[in-house]
Amino acid sequence: xxxxxxxxxxxxxxxxxxxxxxxxxxxxxxxxxxxxxxxxxxxxxxxxxxxxxxxxxxxxxxxxxxxxxxxxxxxxxxxxxxxxxxxxxxxxxxxxxxxxxxxxxxxxxxxxxxxxxxxxxxxxxxxxxxxxxxxxxxxxxxxxxxxxxxxxxxxxxxxxxxxxxxxxxxxxxxxxxxxxxxxxxxxxxxxxxxxxxxxxxxxxxxxxxxxxxxxxxxxxxxxxxxxxxxxxxxxxxxxxxxxxxxxxxxxxxxxxxxxxxxxxxxxxxxxxxxxxxxxxxxxxxxxxxxxxxxxxxxxxxxxxxxxxxxxxxxxxxxxxxxxxxxxxxxxxxxxxxxxxxxxxxxxxxxxxxxxxxxxxxxxxxxxxxxxxxxxxxxxxxxxxxxxxxxxxxxxxxxxxxxxxxxxxxxxxxxxxxxxxxxxxxxxxxxxxxxxxxxx
Numbered sequence: 001x002x003x004x005x006x007x008x009x010x011x012x013x014x015x016x017x018x019x020x021x022x023x024x025x026x027x028x029x030x031x032x033x034x035x036x037x038x039x040x041x042x043x044x045x046x047x048x049x050x051x052x053x054x055x056x057x058x059x060x061x062x063x064x065x066x067x068x069x070x071x072x073x074x075x076x077x078x079x080x081x082x083x084x085x086x087x088x089x090x091x092x093x094x095x096x097x098x099x100x101x102x103x104x105x106x107x108x109x110x111x112x113x114x115x116x117x118x119x120x121x122x123x124x125x126x127x128x129x130x131x132x133x134x135x136x137x138x139x140x141x142x143x144x145x146x147x148x149x150x151x152x153x154x155x156x157x158x159x160x161x162x163x164x165x166x167x168x169x170x171x172x173x174x175x176x177x178x179x180x181x182x183x184x185x186x187x188x189x190x191x192x193x194x195x196x197x198x199x200x201x202x203x204x205x206x207x208x209x210x211x212x213x214x215x216x217x218x219x220x221x222x223x224x225x226x227x228x229x230x231x232x233x234x235x236x237x238x239x240x241x242x243x244x245x246x247x248x249x250x251x252x253x254x255x256x257x258x259x260x261x262x263x264x265x266x267x268x269x270x271x272x273x274x275x276x277x278x279x280x281x282x283x284x285x286x287x288x289x290x291x292x293x294x295x296x297x298x299x300x301x302x303x304x305x306x307x308x309x310x311x312x313x314x315x316x317x318x319x320x321x322x323x324x325x326x327x328x329x330x331x332x333x334x335x336x337x338x339x340x341x342x343x344x345x346x347x348x349x350x351x352x353x354x355x356x357x358x359x360x361x362x363x364x365x366x367x368x369x370x371x372x373x374x375x376x377x378x379x380x381x382x383x384x385x386x387x388x389x390x391x392x393x394x395x396x397x398x399x400x401x402x403x404x405x406x407x408x409x410x411x412x413x414x415x416x417x418x419x420x421x422x423x424x425x426x427x428x429x430x431x432x433x434x435x436x437x438x439x
Contacts, residue, residue, distance in 0.1 A: 012398065013430055017054045019402050019423035020047070024058060025082065028065040029424075032404065032416035037089050039066060039080045041116035042176050042248075043421050045123040046368050050424020052127045053431040059127055060140050063120065067147045069111040071104040074154030075227070076120070076147075077111035078173060092216065098223055113227045114219075115169075117176045117245045118155060121148045121252035125259055130431065142263040148256055149270075155249060156273060158229040161298055164284055165276035166241045167249055168298055170232050171218050175242050177347065177361040177369075179211065181306040181354035186238055186297050187214050240304070243285045243293035244313030244372075250277040251316040278319055285314075291327040307336070307349040309369050315376025325380055332373070332385065343396050344388065345370055346408035357407055364405040364414060367393055367422040371429065378432075390429055397426055 023029050028039040029047045036043075044066040051059035069080035081094045094100075094110035105111060124144055131137035159167040169175050172183040192213060218238055225231035232239070253274035257267035285293045287303055292311040294303040312328055314320055331337065336351050338344035348355045348363050356362040374389040396406050396413075402422040404415025 009430055012394065013427065016050070016397075016402065016423040016426045016430075019418045020051060020054060020058075020420060020427075022418065023420045028062055028080075028082075029058075029420050030082075031420050032418065035416050037085055038082050039069075041066060041076055041078045041080075042119050042368075045119040046371070046421040047424045048123050049126050050421075050427040052130045053427040056127075056131070063124060063127075063144060066120075067144065069106060069109050070147055070150065071102070071106065071111075071154075073104045073158070074150035074152075075104065075113075075158070076115060076118070076151045076154075078114050078116040079112040081110045081112075083108075083110060092219060096216070096219055096223070102226060113222055114171050114174050115155070115159075116174060117248040118151060118252050119248045120151065121255040121259060122248070124148060125255040126428075128259070128262065138262055141259050145256075145259055145263050145265060148252075148259065149265075152249070152253060152256060152270070152273065158232065161233045161239055164241075165273075165280035166246050166284055168232075168239045168241050169245055170222065170236050170239055172215060172238070175240075175245055175310070177244070177308065177310060178215075179359075180308050180310070180361045181348050181352065182242070182295050182304050182308050182310065183240070184306065184354060185304055186240060186299065187211060189299070190214050190217070190237055192217055237299065239298040241284060241296045241298060242310055242313075243281065243295060244310035246277055246281055246285070247313035247316040247376075248372075250274050250281070250314075253277065254318065275319075278317055281314055281317065282321075282324075286324065292331055293328075306352055306354055307331075309337075309345060309347045309373075312345075312373050312376070315373060315380060315382075317376075318379050320380070325382070329382060329385060338388065341365070341408040343406055343408050343411040344392055345373060350408075357409060358414060360405070360415075363408065365396065365408045366405045367396070367402075367419075367425050371425040374429070390433065393429060394426065397422060402426070 020029060023033060030037055031040055031043045044062050048059045048062040051062060066080055070076050087093055087095055097112045099105040099111045099113055124141060128137045128141055155167045161168045172178055221236060253270050257270035260267040260270060284296055287294050292307055293314050296303050312332055315328060333339050336349045337346060340350050343365050346363050346365055347361050347369060354362060370389050370393045374386055377385040396411050399411045400406060400413030402418050403413030404419040406413055
């Protein structure tokens with residue numbers, strides 16, 4: 001496929017559909033066949049929303065395949081490994097996590113032992129909203145509902161480490177923004193043992209060197225503790241409340257309340273959970289002095305200094321107070337983010353010393369984070385922001401193809417080619433715009 005995608009929206013739609021068809025394994029969609037050959041959790045959520053516009057049957061199978069790796073305690077792992085591939089096809093592979101040694105892990109499926117942003121109930125509800133056959137869709141939701149409820153139940157029970165209502169990530173990979181500058185301070189506080197934990201050779205697109213040693217060492221700590229909630233709460237050295245992760249948690253709690261009503265279950269516990277997260281976000285992560293949300297390091301109970309794209313995650317909260325929404329919009333459109341980027345939205349404050357325009361999650365623009373801010377902007381009737389993100393995201397893929405991520409200044413594509421969530425979310429954006437025009 002050529003890098004530049006010219007033509008009308010129909011041509012763009014067809015190109016995106018071809019990417020998803022090529023990356024389909026028969027049971028799930030890989031993010032990228034070369035670099036990422038397994039199924040990732042929040043990738044699957046994004047992909048399912050695009051597949052709902054293209055192949056509804058695959059959208060349902062995508063989520064069912066992912067939840068086939070769910071643990072008995074409700075933990076939805078961030079990777080479900082394809083057992084037909086060589087054990088060393090990807091690092092960190094199943095031999096690092098040893099899920100088969102955990103009593104709660106599923107039989108016959110090897111997984112990681114950490115989570116990803118819990119976007120899945122929102123994705124399931126979006127599938128229902130775009131369904132042509134409502135009865136079939138309701139039956140699918142009825143089948144998936146217990147697993148979705150267990151997922152949020154695990155987070156509430158095992159990841160609310162301080163009783164505030166917010167969930168904590170215990171590894172940077174759980175944020176989805178793997179090597180974000182937000183994690184530099186808590187990672188820097190870790191005292192590594194004298195043995196290197198990461199292999200000498202890792203893919204160039206991923207964080208490398210000492211930082212990667214720290215990521216792998218954190219996994220070994222979690223694994224050796226049996227991923228026990230008591231260990232996470234009392235001993236694990238990395239514990240951070242992230243605004244984007246908690247915003248997806250809140251959004252999925254609201255979505256699960258709607259799904260509960262659709263399938264005849266009780267929506268009240270999910271609404272109560274969403275309201276609790278709403279107030280905790282404002283109390284724990286809103287920084288009134290700088291007018292933005294920041295991640296909080298639970299090990300020293302301080303807000304982390306670097307402002308990243310995660311600050312805009314709480315736009316997913318439909319009840320976010322209007323003055324805070326205005327502050328976030330001002331920051332988003334300022335020279336620190338979209339105002340100075342030709343292809344917004346960069347993942348880190350451009351004026352921060354840690355900003356790196358080509359550094360994975362340390363500066364580039366990603367389609368999935370653009371989609372999240374676009375979705376929150378639509379919910380708050382922020383037409384200018386929504387239109388900006390819609391147009392700039394399509395412009396990125398027209399210019400550079402469905403790349404993994406993009407230079408925020410000139411739109412150059414970086415990372416993997418034909419990346420699944422980039423294609424899937426373009427389908428969702430196009431489908432949403434077509435639907436709104438039809439309405």
